[in-house]
Structure formats: C-alpha cells, structure tokens
Amino acid sequence: MSDSDTLTKTGLVTLTGVNKHFGELHVLKDINLSIAKGEVVVVIGPSGSGKSTLCRAINRLEPIDSGDILLDGQALPSEGKALAKLRADVGMVFQSFNLFAHKTILQNVTLGPLKVRKTDPKQAEKRAMELLERVGVANQASKYPAQLSGGQQQRVAIARALAMDPKVILFDEPTSALDPEMIQEVLEVMVDLAKQGMTMVVVTHEMGFARTAANRVVFMAEGEIVEEASPETFFTNPTSRRAQDFLGKILKH
C-alpha cells in the first residue's frame, strides 16, 4: 500500500456512521465519507436530502446524534474553546454569503485573523488585500457588503475563508443565490482554488464545475449517500435508480 493510499484511508475529514435527526426526521442516515487532503468532493442531490446538514455537521454548526467526525485525525470537540479552534481550520462559504453587514470588505477578511488567530494587524491587512486581489475585488475593500453585487460578495466570502488558512473549505450552494451572469466569476475562483490543491467539499448542482474541478461526486438522497463516483462516471453512467431520476430531472431544465 502506497503512502497516498494510507492518506486516502485516514482522510483529512472522516465521517463514520454519522446520524442526525431533526425531531422525527432522520436527515443523515449512517453517513460514511472520507475526504483526502487536496481532494475536491462535490455533493449533489435533491432538495431536502441533507446536503447542507452534512456540510454543517463537518464544522459542528449542526451537532450530530451519533457517529464520529474526525478532522486531521482529531475528533470534533463538542463545545467551547476547542470547538472554536477547530472551526478556525474549517472554512465555510454560505449560499447567502453572510458577510458581516456592519464591517467593510477589508474588515470582513481581517476580522477572523485579528480576533481568532491574533495576527498582527499590519500583516492581516496585507494578507487580506492579497486575497481580495486574488478574488478580484481589491478595489472594493473600503465598501460595505450591501454595496457589492452578489458575485462580488461571494468572492469576498471566499477570501474571508481563505484568510484563516483553513485545512478544508466547505461550500454550501455558493452560486445558487446568484444571478446567472455572476455564477461564472465565482466558479472561476473556486476552480482556481481546486487547482492549487485546496481540500474542498462543495454542495452544488453546477455540473460544469464538478466536471472540471471535482475528484469525486457524492450523490445524496433522503439522508443517505446513494452513490459515489468520479464526475465522468457519475454524469454519464449513474448506477442507482435515484441518481438516474435526479440527473434526468436536472438535465431537462
């Protein structure tokens, strides 16, 4: 067994037998998933299948009922300082951006490094400007989130996540709240990240992105992982009935 095989086996993020209920509703059913360092995993599935919950469970924004989630070999702490420390290593990009409304673009990116990592202010600012440059919104640094387009806001949100030097970034439908003409600019930033070896979990229905950037597609339905395959295999030759139905539906639109 080669070294890279062992890494895949242990994984940077490992979920084992994860279960989650919302009251009576069983939203995550015995989830087993391992994500290797540098891997890009696209999670796809019908509405309500538990994709967001899966994402949120990985940084414990949503506590789970049973099972284990390991990050870099360590179990997720349940509350307090240790959990906050862990979350600092897991970036998250939300469907609705969630930029801090009362802070400027620059402050949105420096806030985490300053308050959580206690980075030197000069250095945090320099790094933030570099990241804003990288996502193409450096010229908006002194504006407030509400003054930016959705696509710009989402790129700032990606810069905010990157500023923490995360081990993995979770994206929950990062482009589904965007006007069509802005989707591409955000996807380009994400493809770029993927190429540079960032570990990413991306909930998205953008098949173009999955095909160019993903190593693996995970198909979820009704709280279960129904199918896992390379993007090529999954889109051209899905094995399960539910994946076939689902693809049939989204391809028609």
Place this chain on the structure above:
Amino acid sequence: MFSVLTDNWPLFRDGFWLTIRLFLVSGVLSLIIGTVLGAFRVSPVPALRGFGTGYVNILRNTPLTLVFAFLFFGAAKMDLALPNPFWTAVGALTIYTSAFVCEVVRSGVNTIAPGQSEAARAVGMSFFQVLTIVVLPQAFRAIIPPLMSVLIALLKNTTIAAGFSVVEAGSIPAAMSERGENQLVTLLWITIGFLILIVPLIFLQRWAERRTAVA
C-alpha cells in the same frame, strides 16, 4: 406659583438630586446586568438560558412595589443586614429594570439574521466574540428606541422609593403638604422637573441613533 418652588428650593433640589442619583446608578447597573442576562438568554448553555428566562418571567410579572417590599421588609425579617435605603432602592430598581433590559437586548439580537452569527462561529469566534463583535453592534440600532422607553420607565419608577423612606423627588408632595403648601402647584413643579430630566435622554437617543447609522 414660583414662590412655591423658591420658598422650598432645598427640598426640591435635594429631592431631585437624589432622583438623579437613583436613576443613574440603577440605570448603569441595569444596563450591565440586563445585557448579561440577555446574553444568557441567547447562549448555547441550556442552564443559562433557563436562568435568564426564569428571571425575566418572574420579575416582569412582579409589581415593582413588591420587589421593594421584599428587599426592605423581607430581608429585614430574615435578619439580613441591608445597606442604607438608597442602595436598597438601587437594588430593587436594578433587579426589576434588568429584566426589561434583558428582553430588549434579546429581541434586538433576534432581529439579526442567523447567518451573521453562523458566519462568525464558522470563522472560529467564541460565543462571547460572536455576541460582542458581530451581533450586538448590529443589534444596537434596533435596541436603542425600546431601551429608551425602559430608561424613561425607570426614571418614573424611582418615585416608588419615596414609599420606602428614600427622600427622592417622589417624597416632595408629602413634605410640602406638611408645610401647608399648595398641593396642585407642587405636583405641577414635580412634573416639570421630570420632563426636564427626560430631555437629556431624548438627546442621548438621537446621538446614539446617529452614531449607529449604517453606511
């Protein structure tokens, strides 16, 4: 009419000065304790949430006079050493007003989209940081107007202390009636006094609202 005020100036002056002190001390303490209780009510710790909820439900539904009575007489019955009447009155006013401040803070926090605190938590901020850096600064705007109502109510509530041997402005009518002064004119002057005290509060509100105006 003016002679009623000028002839008894020390009585009015001392009474209102005590009212101002009662108001300021209880006001500051209520803001601090009420904000902490508000933080309890939105905290992830069930025991703290429960405590906050219990406190608010009990205190908001208890007449203030009863809170005073508990502190002044109840404590005496239990042989508890009480500080002087001024500080006991401050205690009663603070215990009572904190519950209202708590509710104002909590509903202000609830006006902020949950995505804001989720994003802050996802970045690795502690509960305290999420609250003080991200949520409360944004909630402040929604908090100011109802908070002013609570403070104005507190100002008026200080008059209850008169019934418990604290010689604030609310105790002036009784003293004046002993001196055989015109009751109606006395009450008129006291009303004017309270209106004057409310003016700075209104300016404070204007100023705070301007300061928190978002870009």
